[in-house]
Amino acid sequence: xxxxxxxxxxxxxxxxxxxxxxxxxxxxxxxxxxxxxxxxxxxxxxxxxxxxxxxxxxxxxxxxxxxxxxxxxxxxxxxxxxxxxxxxxxxxxxxxxxxxxxxxxxxxxxxxxxxxxxxxxxxxxxxxxx
Amino acid sequence: xxxxxxxxxxxxxxxxxxxxxxxxxxxxxxxxxxxxxxxxxxxxxxxxxxxxxxxxxxxxxxxxxxxxxxxxxxxxxxxxxxxxxxxxxxxxxxxxxxxxxxxxxxxxxxxxxxxxxxxxxxxxxxxxxxxxxxxxxxxxxxxxxxxxxxxxxxxxxxxxxxxxxxxxxxxxxxxxxxxxxxxxxxxxxxxxxxxxxxxxxxxxxxxxxxxxxxxxxxxxxxxxxxxxxxxxxxxxxxxxxxxxxxxxxxxxxxxxxxxxxxxxxxxxxxxxxxxxxxxxxxxxxxxxxxxxxxxxxxxxxxx
Numbered sequence: 001x002x003x004x005x006x007x008x009x010x011x012x013x014x015x016x017x018x019x020x021x022x023x024x025x026x027x028x029x030x031x032x033x034x035x036x037x038x039x040x041x042x043x044x045x046x047x048x049x050x051x052x053x054x055x056x057x058x059x060x061x062x063x064x065x066x067x068x069x070x071x072x073x074x075x076x077x078x079x080x081x082x083x084x085x086x087x088x089x090x091x092x093x094x095x096x097x098x099x100x101x102x103x104x105x106x107x108x109x110x111x112x113x114x115x116x117x118x119x120x121x122x123x124x125x126x127x128x129x130x
Numbered sequence: 131x132x133x134x135x136x137x138x139x140x141x142x143x144x145x146x147x148x149x150x151x152x153x154x155x156x157x158x159x160x161x162x163x164x165x166x167x168x169x170x171x172x173x174x175x176x177x178x179x180x181x182x183x184x185x186x187x188x189x190x191x192x193x194x195x196x197x198x199x200x201x202x203x204x205x206x207x208x209x210x211x212x213x214x215x216x217x218x219x220x221x222x223x224x225x226x227x228x229x230x231x232x233x234x235x236x237x238x239x240x241x242x243x244x245x246x247x248x249x250x251x252x253x254x255x256x257x258x259x260x261x262x263x264x265x266x267x268x269x270x271x272x273x274x275x276x277x278x279x280x281x282x283x284x285x286x287x288x289x290x291x292x293x294x295x296x297x298x299x300x301x302x303x304x305x306x307x308x309x310x311x312x313x314x315x316x317x318x319x320x321x322x323x324x325x326x327x328x329x330x331x332x333x334x335x336x337x338x339x340x341x342x343x344x345x346x347x348x349x350x351x352x353x354x355x356x357x358x359x360x361x362x363x364x365x366x367x368x369x370x371x372x373x374x375x376x377x378x379x380x381x382x383x384x385x386x387x388x389x390x391x392x393x394x395x396x397x398x399x400x401x402x403x404x405x406x407x408x409x410x411x412x413x414x415x416x417x418x419x420x421x422x423x424x425x426x427x428x429x430x431x432x433x
Binding site: 033034035036037038039040041043057058059060061062063 | 142144145148187188189190364366383384385386387388389426427430431432433
């Protein structure tokens, strides 16, 4: 699991193993400007300010150019964080919460993770073992 | 003679195995050939060799193929396209697998359209002697046949003129800014008796908006929706109904982000069909007559 910090709204979410940035955000009740969700249109791009992402699925250079990759631009429907990441969305992305219930679950997951990591290492070990 | 129909769509895909899985297991086409890295697909109710060509590397349209009614027509269309000012080249038999001599035309909006008459016969899956209603082994959405394509153009009026003047297509429906001083936003054109065989909307040159497969009826559209859900295919819009054409539809994206449609219904046209006009203030109703709303994606995603 990794933490995704979304800017400028300053929202923290927990990304699951192998999950693209878009999947995490939508699962946690948010919407933003997206297109095909298949890496073909480039509409869901955002800037990675820190951390690393990888692309398990092939992405066309015409959609995400090597120069963009070098500059930290990510195609959020395909980019899978391999570390904690800070992602900055543009104003045009219109990131907003549409399902507060799902975000509530996301927050519980996040605080659970934080507590497990910082306050209860035994429980964290149990969870992994179980 | 009028152009016969949209014969094939040739598109780029980023990942061939994923694309083949989508077009076969989800949509129900069958692979009929794999040559030089390209995969050729056919639907169960089609009789020509193939209707979709997948080529790995990138995303978007390589070309559309329209089947014409005779070899003589090829020469006529070639001459007219040159007079119109298009770049035109001859295509030799075999340049397009299983397809005979033809003519390749670059549209004013940049897309490539190949015209041909001769193509290898593949045969419908149910045969032509005492056929069953449908093939028992059809999988997924079991699309019947390729139906139409919608392309983008910065100047739709110029592309409408091309299809009208060069290929004798007629206009079934148009969307204009203002009937008094019309600037064309979209046009739906037919060559036979369908509601449309090609459509053009305002957008970036050299891009495709979608290509569509035919299904039998609304029930099959809903069933296709169920299949798309089971296979976790991203939906753009639907199931719903169009204002333009009155067809029933679902739009969705293939694994590379190319937009597909499953489509049925609508009216019959013919040479005397009176063109229907929509105004831009009713664009939402023109495209989706139930919700009367366009999502941002529908008008911004082209590949």
